[in-house]
Amino acid sequence: GESVGLHLPTLSVQEGDNSIINCAYSNSASDYFIWYKQESGKGPQFIIDIRSNMDKRQGQRVTVLLNKTVKHLSLQIAATQPGDSAVYFCAENISGNQFYFGTGTSLTVIP
Amino acid sequence: GAGVSQSPSNKVTEKGKDVELRCDPISGHTALYWYRQSLGQGLEFLIYFQGNSAPDKSGLPSDRFSAERTGGSVSTLTIQRTQQEDSAVYLCASTLAGGRNEQFFGPGTRLTVL
Numbered sequence: 001g002e003s004v005g006l007h008l009p010t011l012s013v014q015e016g017d018n019s020i021i022n023c024a025y026s027n028s029a030s031d032y033f034i035w036y037k038q039e040s041g042k043g044p045q046f047i048i049d050i051r052s053n054m055d056k057r058q059g060q061r062v063t064v065l066l067n068k069t070v071k072h073l074s075l076q077i078a079a080t081q082p083g084d085s086a087v088y089f090c091a092e093n094i095s096g097n098q099f100y101f102g103t104g105t106s107l108t109v110i111p
Numbered sequence: 112g113a114g115v116s117q118s119p120s121n122k123v124t125e126k127g128k129d130v131e132l133r134c135d136p137i138s139g140h141t142a143l144y145w146y147r148q149s150l151g152q153g154l155e156f157l158i159y160f161q162g163n164s165a166p167d168k169s170g171l172p173s174d175r176f177s178a179e180r181t182g183g184s185v186s187t188l189t190i191q192r193t194q195q196e197d198s199a200v201y202l203c204a205s206t207l208a209g210g211r212n213e214q215f216f217g218p219g220t221r222l223t224v225l
Contacts, residue, residue: 032211043115043202043216044154089153093211097142097167101153 012108019077021105023090028071030092034099035064035075038087047075047088077107085109113137115217117203123223124193132188132220136205144214145178145188146202154202160186161208193224 013019025033031052036044050057050064050073057064063076073090087104116135124130136143142161146154156170160180171177175193180186190197200221204214 041218043204043218044214045216046213049211049213091154097144097159097161098156098170099154099214100156101146103151103153 009103010106010108012110013080015080015082015109015111017080019075019080019084019107019109021075021077021088021107023073023075023102025071025073025090025092027092027094028068029094031095032093033064033066033073034091034093035062035073036089036091036101037084038089038104040086044089080107080109082109082111115203115205115215117201117217117220119220120218121221121223123225125225126195127192129189129191130193130222132190132201132222134186134188134203134205134217136184136186136203137215138184139207140205140215141183141208142206142212143180143186144204144206145186146204147172148200148202148219150199157188157201190222193222195224198222198224 034049035047037047038044048059048062048064050066055066061078065074077084085108087106089101089104091099091101093099118133144159145157147157148154158178159167175191178188200219202216202219204216206212206214
């Protein structure tokens with residue numbers, strides 16, 4: 001299968017600081033990416049997506065950056081809050097219905 | 112409205128037994144996915160249903176795994192002759208029409224094979 005990896009398995013940030021979660025993907029043909037948030041005991045929840053014809057997309061307090069040159073994706077969370085503590089996954093899609101997920105980064109927000 | 116529901120939430124079984132996991136998608140969602148999530152790992156695609164089309168079974172790890180979706184709604188994932196390596200959280204997701212539409216996930220079923 002495709003390789004979707006994360007640079008850091010865990011990340012701790014102070015409440016109010018900005019968080020950056022990184023993701024590397026291996027298939028240059030991937031042209032659609034999604035970030036999910038998974039809280040303990042729950043299923044993943046969609047955060048934001050981006051297509052390969054874009055470099056940046058912003059949502060509410062979140063920004064996704066896509067660097068196709070180095071096949072890198074990042075999720076930036078502004079003013080991180082305790083409720084942001086969760087595991088964050090990136091997923092890539094080449095075409096069709098299959099999505100390949102990374103192993104996740106565990107974000108801990110320190111009050 | 113109600114989200115995706117899965118049952119049971121937890122299942123403990125003995126090696127060699129068969130198990131059935133159920134997924135109730137969001138009403139009106141025509142596409143349904145099953146994933147497996149092992150401890151500390153990402154999601155592994157298992158199977159995809161879209162309307163009346165033949166399911167994409169390419170992610171099923173062995174012939175002990177099967178799934179069906181009756182009436183285009185409820186889906187059941189069956190694992191026969193369970194093995195310890197089948198222990199994982201099994202997640203179901205549904206979308207309006209598959210493809211690049213937002214997937215809404217259920218809470219998962221945690222399967223433990225002793």
